[in-house]
Amino acid sequence: MITATDHETTYLEAISEALDEEMEKDDRVFILGEDIGPYGGAFRVTEGFQEKYGEWRVLDTPLAESGIVGAGIGAAMMGMRPVVEMQFADFISCAFDQITEMAAKNHYRWGAAVPLVIRAPYGGGVHGGPFHSACPEAWFFHTPGLKIVAPSTPYDAKGLLKAAIRDENPVIYLEHKFLYRRVKDKLPPDDYIVPIGEAEIKRSGADLSLITYGAMVHLGLEAADILAGEGIDMELVDLRTLSPLDKETIMTSVRKTSKVIILHEDNKTGGIGAEISAILAEQCFGFLDGPILRIAAPDTPVPYSPPLEEQYLPKVSDILAAARQLATY
Amino acid sequence: MELTRPELLQLYYYLRLTRALEDRVTALYRQGRIVGGAYTSHGMEAISVGYALALEPDDIIAPYHRDMGAFLVRGMTPGEILAQYLGKRTGPTKGKDGNVHLGDLSKGIFAFVSHLADNLPVAVGAALSFKIRGESRVVVTNTGDGGSSRGDFHEALNLAAVRKLPVVFFCNNNQYAYSTPLRLQMAVPDVVERAKAYGMPGEIVDGNDVAKVYQVAQSAIYRARSGEGPTFIECKTMRMHGHSEHDAARYVPRELLDEWKKKDPILKAEQLLTQLGYAGQSDFQEIEERVEKEIDAAIEFAENSPLPDPSEVYDGVYANPRVEVHS
Numbered sequence: 001m002i003t004a005t006d007h008e009t010t011y012l013e014a015i016s017e018a019l020d021e022e023m024e025k026d027d028r029v030f031i032l033g034e035d036i037g038p039y040g041g042a043f044r045v046t047e048g049f050q051e052k053y054g055e056w057r058v059l060d061t062p063l064a065e066s067g068i069v070g071a072g073i074g075a076a077m078m079g080m081r082p083v084v085e086m087q088f089a090d091f092i093s094c095a096f097d098q099i100t101e102m103a104a105k106n107h108y109r110w111g112a113a114v115p116l117v118i119r120a121p122y123g124g125g126v127h128g129g130p131f132h133s134a135c136p137e138a139w140f141f142h143t144p145g146l147k148i149v150a151p152s153t154p155y156d157a158k159g160l161l162k163a164a165i166r167d168e169n170p171v172i173y174l175e176h177k178f179l180y181r182r183v184k185d186k187l188p189p190d191d192y193i194v195p196i197g198e199a200e201i202k203r204s205g206a207d208l209s210l211i212t213y214g215a216m217v218h219l220g221l222e223a224a225d226i227l228a229g230e231g232i233d234m235e236l237v238d239l240r241t242l243s244p245l246d247k248e249t250i251m252t253s254v255r256k257t258s259k260v261i262i263l264h265e266d267n268k269t270g271g272i273g274a275e276i277s278a279i280l281a282e283q284c285f286g287f288l289d290g291p292i293l294r295i296a297a298p299d300t301p302v303p304y305s306p307p308l309e310e311q312y313l314p315k316v317s318d319i320l321a322a323a324r325q326l327a328t329y
Numbered sequence: 330m331e332l333t334r335p336e337l338l339q340l341y342y343y344l345r346l347t348r349a350l351e352d353r354v355t356a357l358y359r360q361g362r363i364v365g366g367a368y369t370s371h372g373m374e375a376i377s378v379g380y381a382l383a384l385e386p387d388d389i390i391a392p393y394h395r396d397m398g399a400f401l402v403r404g405m406t407p408g409e410i411l412a413q414y415l416g417k418r419t420g421p422t423k424g425k426d427g428n429v430h431l432g433d434l435s436k437g438i439f440a441f442v443s444h445l446a447d448n449l450p451v452a453v454g455a456a457l458s459f460k461i462r463g464e465s466r467v468v469v470t471n472t473g474d475g476g477s478s479r480g481d482f483h484e485a486l487n488l489a490a491v492r493k494l495p496v497v498f499f500c501n502n503n504q505y506a507y508s509t510p511l512r513l514q515m516a517v518p519d520v521v522e523r524a525k526a527y528g529m530p531g532e533i534v535d536g537n538d539v540a541k542v543y544q545v546a547q548s549a550i551y552r553a554r555s556g557e558g559p560t561f562i563e564c565k566t567m568r569m570h571g572h573s574e575h576d577a578a579r580y581v582p583r584e585l586l587d588e589w590k591k592k593d594p595i596l597k598a599e600q601l602l603t604q605l606g607y608a609g610q611s612d613f614q615e616i617e618e619r620v621e622k623e624i625d626a627a628i629e630f631a632e633n634s635p636l637p638d639p640s641e642v643y644d645g646v647y648a649n650p651r652v653e654v655h656s
């Protein structure tokens with residue numbers, strides 16, 4: 001499904017490069033998490049970091065997600081730029097109230113900024129089962145005061161992580177495990193950021209809009225190519241930032257195409273697609289020439305066994321079916 | 330070593346100021362002039378007064394809701410604090426939060442959240458930043474016997490001990506977590522047992538003796554500043570009011586309160602000041618009158634302060650917003 005070119009930077013390397021460059025440039029940046037030191041992290045994102053930056057800027061912590069995030073918040077308020085690594089995004093639930101009650105509400109309540117990044121390797125397709133495959137974005141999407149980014153390419157992975165580290169707010173950085181070594185980009189040699197809050201039109205089209213993010217972007221691009229052969233010209237909006245949502249880009253696309261599919265890997269009910277549907281129904285109703293369609297995982301935990309997980313995850317064929325349905329309106 | 334007269338008088342002054350302020354908070358609450366809840370440190374003032382006066386100006390506190398004395402010692406004014414209670418714009422949170430959810434980074438005060446013990450890992454993080462930067466600053470944090478059952482309490486103590494961070498953990502053991510007595514909260518006789526399990530020294534102190542709290546805090550803070558790591562200090566005390574001012578606390582035996590009334594921290598401080606020949610009844614009277622005047626002025630300030638404008642509800646969700654957050 002995804003084509004990779006040799007001698008380019010993988011999604012995982014892009015994350016690693018962003019961390020390395022920010023740590024090199026800014027003494028305030030330090031990282032903490034489980035097994036990130038000599039071991040280099042469960043996915044090897046921080047391999048060699050402790051050798052380069054020492055034990056106090058690359059901190060192996062006890063297994064205590066709430067404590068780690070809390071410590072990140074305290075350090076952030078003292079002028080540091082902590083990057084906390086969740087070993088798997090699933091474990092972020094252990095740190096829930098530090099994120100939603102402390103980090104998210106601090107600035108609103110008493111004006112104390114929390115420039116904290118939480119890296120969270122998320123998503124399915126890697127046979128991780130119910131506790132190593134989750135998409136936790138909807139929990140935090142509902143929380144004012146947090147920013148959430150979910151890059152789909154190495155370019156965005158690097159640019160968004162740099163932007164997150166430089167941001168004054170708590171940012172949840174969702175890095176998709178399935179993409180780690182499967183997508184590659186030729187990255188610019190110079191420093192760049194991808195601004196938080198800006199979606200990207202990944203593919204321009206006239207007949208319908210597909211709004212998605214993360215690993216699903218690649219599914220969407222594959223579907224768009226097939227649909228082009230059938231004379232259906234699909235536009236693809238890659239959200240890149242989930243919170244705050246780039247409503248303008250979403251609405252501009254839908255006003256142009258009049259038809260929309262929202263695709264995400266997270267469970268359907270109460271997901272980000274539900275919010276986007278509501279925004280479009282409220283603000284673009286007059287432009288719509290068909291129902292707003294959502295493609296998402298069913299409302300079950302992520303199952304382990306290959307036939308079950310395959311059934312669970314959205315597929316190219318789902319997008320094709322939805323697009324063909326909309327084309328008949 | 331005995332405390333000097335100025336030290337002890339300063340401790341006494343803040344005990345009186347805290348008591349006077351919180352007595353007024355209770356009165357305002359009963360008159361229905363506080364729209365939300367009211368949480369006080371009646372009978373427990375010595376703990377936060379004691380630890381806060383043992384700190385240097387650029388140290389940090391991460392207090393909880395029985396620490397009014399610490400807010401005052403760190404320079405938050407009674408006027409600002411009452412403004413917060415009345416939901417006024419001149420309070421430290423400009424009406425965004427209520428009661429003792431007070432924070433001000435310029436005074437080294439972290440605002441706590443109602444989720445008890447959440448302030449402990451945050452305190453540890455501040456201490457971690459001092460260690461990383463090689464600064465000789467210290468953090469003092471506090472929670473109750475109730476908070477010591479939460480996971481964040483344990484995660485924080487463990488992390489601080491493993492990394493020998495410059496943080497001092499206080500525990501206000503006032504024998505009740507809301508209505509739940511100690512025997513239903515833990516199977517150990519003292520909270521300090523929990524700290525010892527993480528490999529840090531722990532001490533038990535009479536939480537109603539401000540001089541002792543101050544001295545124990547001084548040594549623990551000195552220890553932290555010298556790079557020897559965290560200390561845990563359990564202050565035995567009694568919550569003399571309800572969990573909050575709406576709570577009559579009928580679940581607390583009357584005799585227990587009568588017994589602790591005799592050990593009131595202000596009374597104890599007066600006994601010590603008298604015994605050392607540092608001060609007498611007229612001095613106490615004078616300080617009482619002085620703090621009453623301060624509180625009168627504070628009430629006037631708070632009551633005359635403006636309420637926030639409704640439009641301010643949208644402000645401050647993000648620091649430096651780049652994207653409009655409300656439509």
